[in-house]
Amino acid sequence: MSAQLFTSWFDKYTKNAYLLSERRLIVLSGSDSWALSLIESLDIFSSALRANSNHATDSGHCLIYGDSGVFPANVQNKRYRDKLGSESDMIIFADSQFTIDAFAALSGTLKAGGIFFLIAPEIKLKRECSLFLRRFYSLIEVMPEHTVISQAKVELPVNLGNISKQGKQDNKQLYSFDCITAEQHTAVKAIKKVVTGHRKRPLVLTADRGRGKSSALAIACAQLLKAHEHNEFSIIITAPDTQALSVFYRQLTKSLGAIELQGNKITYGKARLTFIAVDQLIRERIKVNLLLVDEAAAISVYLLEQLLNSYHRMVFSSTVHGYEGAGRGFTLKFQKTLDRLCPQWVSLHLNQPIRWRENDPLEQLVFDACLLNAELPDLKTTIVPQPLFNSKVSSPHKVDNIKALDEVVFKVIPAKELVADDVLLKQVFAVLVTAHYQTKPSDLQLLLDNPQVQVTCLFSSQNKNADILAVALLMHEGKGHGVTIDDVRAVKNSEQRLRNHFLPQSLFSHCGFEKAFDFVCLRIMRIAVHPQIQQQGLGSKFIRHIELLAVKQGVDFIGSSFGVNPELLSFWLNAGFSPARIGFTKDKASGEHSALLIKALSEKSKEAQQHLHSNFYQSFDYLLLEEYKTLSTELVLLLLRQNTKEDLKALSAQDIANVWAFSRGERLYSSCSYSLYLWLKHELLSEAKYHSTELLQHSLVLIARLIQKQDSDSVCQQFGLTGKKMLNKHIKDYVYSRLTTLGYE
Structure with missing residues (x-):
């Protein structure tokens, strides 16, 4: 194929795209040098490169992304999101790793009439090795506006895209x-x-x-x-x-x-x-x-x-x-x-696009390929707790759609089954998206192509048309999943970070657990319950099913990492998980510290978990003064109540006497503060339950003052107290009440 023939065809192709105010994709399936020989013959390519070199802002330019030596990139590998909001006339995507997040993000910069070139050698081989790419290229083939040009074929495609639509509409009317x-x-x-x-x-x-x-x-x-x-x-x-x-x-x-x-x-x-x-x-x-x-x-x-x-x-x-x-x-x-x-x-x-026409082909391809437009299905099923379910059995109305928790069906869905059933895939991904505010296109690629990932679901029944009630993504990590001695040594020397081994790597690098890679780990990457049936106990039921699956698979540790807040932390603590680490910095997107919680499933891992648990609490109080000083008091309460009395310093008779003296107004706060601090740590672990919101509020005040070491003014402002006098009275009242209730002598 000559460059002259390609140029002639391209001019007609782009004119058609411009008249329809749409963006299109051209896949050049061949070597990088062959693709360059075609692209560099285009006037638009030369103009765009001149605009790049002149840093022009009022004319179009060409974005080049990837790792090809033939097409020098002008978009940094991990800075492609910086381009969102800018505009381009042409994009050349020559990335051997096919970073789908970058592909999707950069597509949003392309102007109407613009062309996105995807340089893709060995498409056939890639389709055989990747379920995600098999689906991606299949979508391209059924969209007439996009085209694939192969180095192996002499002919150019006859199709110029859908030319039956109306011509370009000038929607630039100013209001x-x-x-x-x-x-x-x-x-x-x-x-x-x-x-x-x-x-x-x-x-x-x-x-x-x-x-x-x-x-x-x-x-x-x-x-x-x-x-x-x-x-x-x-x-x-x-x-x-x-x-x-x-x-x-x-x-x-x-x-x-x-x-x-x-x-x-x-x-x-x-x-x-x-x-x-x-x-x-x-x-x-x-x-x-x-x-x-x-x-x-x-x-x-x-x-x-x-x-x-x-x-x-x-x-x-x-x-x-x-x-x-x-x-x-x-x-x-x-x-x-x-x-x-x-x-x-x-x-x-x-709804109405400004920069391109409605149902733009490139936007549709990105939406379909990345399932950004996957709609959450409405449920036909109602989940009710077991006692209520038993009372409803005699009801003649819609009994088939009422399910008890024990009736839900747990399944592992292989990736091949998902890619073969696009309806099921869209439903699974739509449920996953509802649970996480940072879901990316690469999550779909991970789900379909990573052999360490398992997709598990809860269904309303065994029937083919059953409702999907919940979805979880599981990642198998650690021992038995390709980690070598050299890999562990490189991690220890801070020379390498292993992909797909977050849980053992975090335990190894951050918690000092040097045997972390000797254990088989299962990380719950995502877990999502359909929004219509949340707060019904389904999430906890799902976790139990996942644990049983993990035990069958010989897993030692099951764990999860997430942006920590009181609601999420309570869920995981109630499921029997314990904190191994809280991150030192806040996530930029969520504004939350990350938390890593684990649960030992085998005998050999239980001793290790106890050691990790003790290590976490050994430094927790100290870190509260700096690294964890922005943790909410509610979070600190939840975490402190997971400690064990064996890890606490024992209360002496003098400590108890000091606390009693303070509660009776016989001693000043500062002279008893250390004994109060020790007593409160023990008191939070007492078997007595918190029976009222008022009592819980009292404990939060003490935690903020005694353990988080917040100053009096900050504590008063946080809890609506009028001043230091009222603060001291609150502390005294709480301490005296708990001393008498718990029978301290």
Whole structure:
């Protein structure tokens, strides 16, 4: 095939794409040098490269990603997300690893009429080795707009894409505020109304990428800043990372014109807009007229709920089918929180694309290949606890759809079965997405191609059309899964991090457990219960099934790592898991520390778990003063109650006497504080249960003051106490009550 023939065909192909305002994929199946010989003959390639070299911002350019020596990359390997919000005329993807997250993210930058070149040598071999790629290329083959050109074939494809559609529609009609679509205009008005309307009526703005959502936020902010330039007016915007706001800031600069930028603050007269991180907003409760939370789906619902409790005029913006993470879990979970805290909240969804036509072929390919548009199925089944189930058996109405927990069916689903049944695959992935705010396209690739991964499900029955009630992804790690002595030595010397061995590697590197790789481990990577039937005990039932499976497979340790909050930690502790590690830094997306919890399943691992447990608590109090100083008091309470009395320093008769003296007002707090600290650690492990919310609140006050070593003012502010005198009275009352209840002598 000559370059001249290819150029002639390409000109017609791209003209057709431009007329239809769509983006397309061309797969060049052959060597990199052959692909280059075709691409470098194109005028658009030369123009794009000139734009790259001149750093032009007003003309198109070419993004090159991958590890090919023939196509030097201008997008860094792990910085592809930085390009979201920018625009390109052409993309060349020459990555031997086929990093699907990068593929999906970069596709969002391509303009209408643009071409995405995928350089793919040995497609046949890759399809045989990868279920994910087999499915990916099958999707390309059934979409007429995309094309595959093979080095082995002389002929060019006759097809130029679907030319029966209407010609290019100019949708650049400007509405007021410089909005491009009617939906965007409506969104701007809705954002502005949050400032002037009733309090506690947050707006939730959702859209797929390319719908003008971030621009709508910026346009509304510009209008508000202009309207309040002569008086004190504050807007705060937060996001998982400032890089997620590139489109927002670009549009804001365009809408405002001359602005003054000082660090993370933009001023317009007396009005100002400031970027502040989520954890700081929660910690400080800053006075603000409007708080915007962009890419809210990448922030845990637990943290969003804290924001809702602290601020009263808020807009939450989220990408629903995002290339960098899926947001349907956010939508489902956060809706419940909003219904409870702000029942008059407002929802607005942007449907119409701005940068390309509706049902754009490239967007559809990415959505279908990565299952970003997999819809959560509605359940026909109702799960009820066993006693209630027994009482309903005589009911003549819909008995077949009522299931007790003991009736659910546990299955392991092989990857080949999933890829052969696309309906089942979509349902499995849709349930998984609801449980995690950072689900990525590569999770699907992992699920289908990684031999260490198992997919397990709970079904409502054995029938083929049974409901999927819950899904878990399991990763087999450690002994027996390809780790060599050299690998362990490299990990020990910090020369290497092993993929697919998170649990033993964390125990080895962070917990100092040098025999970690001698144990067979099973990590629960994801576990999700269908939102319609949560809080029914199904998650705990699922864990028990997974444990039984692990025992059959000879697993020593089962474990999980997650962003820790009181709700999640309670779930895993109630399932019999114990903490092995809490991470020292917060996750940027969730604002939470990571937690690693484990459970020993074999005799040889139980002794090791006890050792890890003791090691964790040996340093926990010390780390609370610095590395763990931002842990919530509720989390600290849950963790302290997992300690054992054998690991605590014994209380002396003098310690008890000091505590009694303080409770009676005979001694000052400071002179008894160490004895109070020791006593409280023991008291939290007492067999007496906490019977009331009031008593629990009292214990939290003591934990914050005695164990977390927070100053009096901070404790009073956190728990609504009027001052130091009231704080001391609370501590005395609690101590005296527990001393008498528990019979301390």
